[in-house]
Amino acid sequence: MSSSLPIMPNTMKESFPGPHNPQHIPMSRQLPDVSIPFCHAALQTATLHPRDGVIGSSYSGYCASPHDSVSNLGRQSIVASFISQSSNVEVIQSPSDNTLGTQTEAVWFPSSMDLLPGYIDNVVAPDNQIQSNSSIMASDENANQNEWWAEIMNDDWKDIVDATATDSQTKSASFLSGEICPVASPPNSNNASATKQRMRWTPELHECFVDAVNQLGGSEKATPKGVLKLMKVDALTIYHVKSHLQKYRTARYKPDLLEGTSEKRTTNEELSLDLKTSMDLTEALRLQMEVQKRLHEQFEIQRKLQLRIEEQGKYLQMMFEKQCKSSTEKVQDQSSGDAAHDLSHSVNKDGGAAVDQNRTREEPDVSKSIKAQPWAPHLSSAHATPSARARVVLARRPVPAQPPASPVVLERRPVSAQPPAGIVVLEHRPAPTQSPASTAVLACHRPCALGSLARLTAAPRAHPARP
Amino acid sequence: MKFGKRLKKQVEESLPEWRDKFLAYKRLKRLVRLISGGNLSPRRATAEAAFVRVLDGEVDRFNAFFLEQEEEFVIRQRELQEMVKKVAAGEEAWPSGAAEMRRVRKEIVDLHGEMVLLLNYSAINYTGLAKILKKYDKRTGRLLRLPFIEKALQQPFFATELISRLVHECEATMEVVFEAEREHTGAKTTPMAVVASDQGIFRNTVAALVTMREIRSGSSTYGHFSLPPMAAPVLQDSSLCRYIQVADAVPI
Numbered sequence: 139m140s141s142s143l144p145i146m147p148n149t150m151k152e153s154f155p156g157p158h159n160p161q162h163i164p165m166s167r168q169l170p171d172v173s174i175p176f177c178h179a180a181l182q183t184a185t186l187h188p189r190d191g192v193i194g195s196s197y198s199g200y201c202a203s204p205h206d207s208v209s210n211l212g213r214q215s216i217v218a219s220f221i222s223q224s225s226n227v228e229v230i231q232s233p234s235d236n237t238l239g240t241q242t243e244a245v246w247f248p249s250s251m252d253l254l255p256g257y258i259d260n261v262v263a264p265d266n267q268i269q270s271n272s273s274i275m276a277s278d279e280n281a282n283q284n285e286w287w288a289e290i291m292n293d294d295w296k297d298i299v300d301a302t303a304t305d306s307q308t309k310s311a312s313f314l315s316g317e318i319c320p321v322a323s324p325p326n327s328n329n330a331s332a333t334k335q336r337m338r339w340t341p342e343l344h345e346c347f348v349d350a351v352n353q354l355g356g357s358e359k360a361t362p363k364g365v366l367k368l369m370k371v372d373a374l375t376i377y378h379v380k381s382h383l384q385k386y387r388t389a390r391y392k393p394d395l396l397e398g399t400s401e402k403r404t405t406n407e408e409l410s411l412d413l414k415t416s417m418d419l420t421e422a423l424r425l426q427m428e429v430q431k432r433l434h435e436q437f438e439i440q441r442k443l444q445l446r447i448e449e450q451g452k453y454l455q456m457m458f459e460k461q462c463k464s465s466t467e468k469v470q471d472q473s474s475g476d477a478a479h480d481l482s483h484s485v486n487k488d489g490g491a492a493v494d495q496n497r498t499r500e501e502p503d504v505s506k507s508i509k510a511q512p513w514a515p516h517l518s519s520a521h522a523t524p525s526a527r528a529r530v531v532l533a534r535r536p537v538p539a540q541p542p543a544s545p546v547v548l549e550r551r552p553v554s555a556q557p558p559a560g561i562v563v564l565e566h567r568p569a570p571t572q573s574p575a576s577t578a579v580l581a582c583h584r585p586c587a588l589g590s591l592a593r594l595t596a597a598p599r600a601h602p603a604r605p
Numbered sequence: 606m607k608f609g610k611r612l613k614k615q616v617e618e619s620l621p622e623w624r625d626k627f628l629a630y631k632r633l634k635r636l637v638r639l640i641s642g643g644n645l646s647p648r649r650a651t652a653e654a655a656f657v658r659v660l661d662g663e664v665d666r667f668n669a670f671f672l673e674q675e676e677e678f679v680i681r682q683r684e685l686q687e688m689v690k691k692v693a694a695g696e697e698a699w700p701s702g703a704a705e706m707r708r709v710r711k712e713i714v715d716l717h718g719e720m721v722l723l724l725n726y727s728a729i730n731y732t733g734l735a736k737i738l739k740k741y742d743k744r745t746g747r748l749l750r751l752p753f754i755e756k757a758l759q760q761p762f763f764a765t766e767l768i769s770r771l772v773h774e775c776e777a778t779m780e781v782v783f784e785a786e787r788e789h790t791g792a793k794t795t796p797m798a799v800v801a802s803d804q805g806i807f808r809n810t811v812a813a814l815v816t817m818r819e820i821r822s823g824s825s826t827y828g829h830f831s832l833p834p835m836a837a838p839v840l841q842d843s844s845l846c847r848y849i850q851v852a853d854a855v856p857i
Contacts, residue, residue: 336669339676340767344683382676389680423714426807427779430714430721433814434772437724440817441765443832444731448758451751 337378346371347382357387608736609634611816615729618812620719620805623726626670628663628733637737641744656741660734660753667730667762674723675768681716682771685709689778710782717775718806720768725813727765731757732820 337343350368354360362380369379609630616627636659640652692705734757738750757763821834 336672336761338672338761338767339679341679341683341771344679348683382680385677386680389677389684420710423710424783426810427714427717427776429807429810429814430718431776433810433817434721434724434769436814436817437721437728437765438769440728440821440832441763445758447832448754452755455751 335375337374337382339382343371344382347379347386351383351386357383357390608733608820611819612729612733615725615812615816618809619726620722620809623670623722626666627726628667628730628737629659630733630737633659633663633737634740637741637744640741653745653747657749660737663730663734664757664760664762667727668760671723671727671762674719678716678720678723678768678771681712682775685712685716686774686778688712689782693781706782710779713775713779713782715806717772717779718810720772720775722806722809722813723768724765724772725810725817727762728817729813731763 339347346369347365350365351357351360353368354364360383362376362383365383366374366376366379612627612630616624619627633656636652636656640649640656688705688709692709735750735754738753742748742750818834821832
């Protein structure tokens with residue numbers, strides 16, 4: 139897998155003490171699916187959400203596998219690497235040699251306030267170190283960096299950077315790490331930074347909690363420690379219990395207050411109240427309930443739709459990648475071995491960040507994609523949303539850069555056979571799924587440079603195998 | 606910009622404590638503009654890094670708020686159910702028992718409303734994320750949207766099944782209460798404080814429905830990831846107006 143991340147190791151080298159090979163990047167690391175024993179074996183629904191302590195993301199190797207000892211720099215480089223995976227490599231390419239390691243990082247993590255002065259110093263300092271022909275570190279630009287930086291800080295950036303600087307340190311990678319398994323609790327995050335983790339309190343867990351509290355004599359008498367002991371839930375910490383107990387007390391205390399006052403009021407006032415008013419009230423309540431119910435229904439429907447749509451997108455992506463993979467296997471015969479290797483690896487990445495590795499030698503933002511227009515005629519180019527378009531380079535040979543506006547012809551020169559079937563059409567909503575067996579062309583686009591929509595003409599026919 | 610405005614309206618109509626918990630859509634849009642505007646590579650790189658960072662931060666915020674609210678709802682739901690059991694047993698004398706019942710009803714409806722609003726919170730933020738990611742992809746030519754959205758789908762703030770379940774339970778509880786209440790027709794109630802809070806939630810709910818319909822009414826950039834418009838019979842203007850009128854009619 140190392141070939142798929144040519145640049146990464148270089149940038150990471152500075153921040154991680156370890157070797158700069160994808161050892162840090164678990165391509166398919168599975169987080170253990172820990173079923174947490176709550177009170178009884180039946181209660182397995184509580185979840186932990188690590189907010190800190192970056193856990194290796196199993197998400198297609200975007201993130202390195204960090205441990206809690208990883209510095210902030212390291213964490214931020216994870217974010218950076220995330221970007222690099224899914225973006226043109228124009229910035230990353232420049233610091234291809236390690237002399238630029240530190241400067242590169244400074245570029246990447248400007249939000250870290252302590253880095254800023256460092257960056258400026260680096261920049262203003264001897265620029266004779268800089269040897270590469272990168273666009274960033276070109277010596278003639280260094281003089282401008284200061285002003286540029288100051289200028290940036292002056293406008294929108296100020297609030298953005300200020301706002302993100304503080305939380306970036308701990309949270310920058312927590313999203314990336316915490317997303318993986320809402321149910322599973324990653325083991326190594328239990329010990330470290332337990333205070334930052336959030337527990338998902340399910341009704342069952344809460345029931346267990348209430349039982350423990352009642353056993354201890356009620357919400358006022360119970361102590362967090364006692365409750366924690368009684369509950370015997372592994373993943374639970376005293377902080378969770380403490381905050382939950384507090385909430386519980388508040389919830390019980392308020393109604394007691396209200397109860398006292400409202401009773402007094404009713405006995406005094408009820409005789410003077412109109413029957414009609416009360417009926418209106420009930421009616422109002424009912425209506426309120428109705429509206430709420432409707433809203434709820436709509437949310438459920440909407441959510442199902444959203445999930446399905448995204449699932450479809452993923453499915454299409456998968457199909458596309460499979461197809462490209464089979465294409466690249468043919469390429470392997472013709473071009474050099476590592477080219478196809480690159481391709482197959484890059485194609486296998488989620489989100490199709492594939493291209494970039496191959497484009498390290500080419501200009502950034504080149505749309506040399508192979509695209510196919512959805513054969514459904516009612517779809518215009520406007521419908522090809524960025525998410526629906528994937529850009530793939532099927533050959534190592536530099537494809538001529540396409541001017542953004544011109545149509546790109548479906549080029550499959552080096553590729554021998556495009557499998558006639560097994561491609562799915564990226565159909566618009568009305569017909570959500572097409573059977574893969576149909577002779578539809580897989581619409582795979584990636585956004586062109588700067589969002590221009592290059593339309594493709596691709597006949598919905600299988601291309602004959604080319605040698 | 607339309608979404609931005611709608612989001613703003615939603616935020617304004619929402620419960621006060623929630624107002625700053627929504628997606629910082631405007632800020633992200635500014636970032637995207639910065640990114641696409643600046644051709645200078647370093648600036649662009651920093652902008653993009655900041656963008657992802659802000660996005661991550663936002664998702665963290667959503668998760669935190671969502672989980673916290675969920676926890677409270679779990680607690681309140683259980684307390685309410687206990688109360689309902691007590692009241693439905695109907696041991697107390699008529700005046701106070703009825704008062705209890707009324708209070709319980711109001712509490713249930715409010716809790717139900719707040720939970721649905723939490724769902725709205727989740728949905729709106731998700732939509733905002735999807736939209737801003739789409740803009741980002743379009744402006745920068747990157748492919749951030751798909752992977753990011755995929756992860757967002759797995760986030761706690763989007764895993765709303767638990768809340769949905771609570772809502773259903775709440776509705777069931779409501780049935781029980783209304784059943785019991787029918788036996789006490791003619792009960793008097795104290796309108797004042799009760800209605801005030803109802804208004805807040807109710808108004809928010811109505812606004813949410815309207816916004817939802819607007820957001821889904823039609824798009825200039827329909828894509829494969831766009832949601833279809835809402836089914837028409839669900840939200841007819843006449844019925845909505847009726848709801849609002851009734852709510853307004855009750856004196857505050």
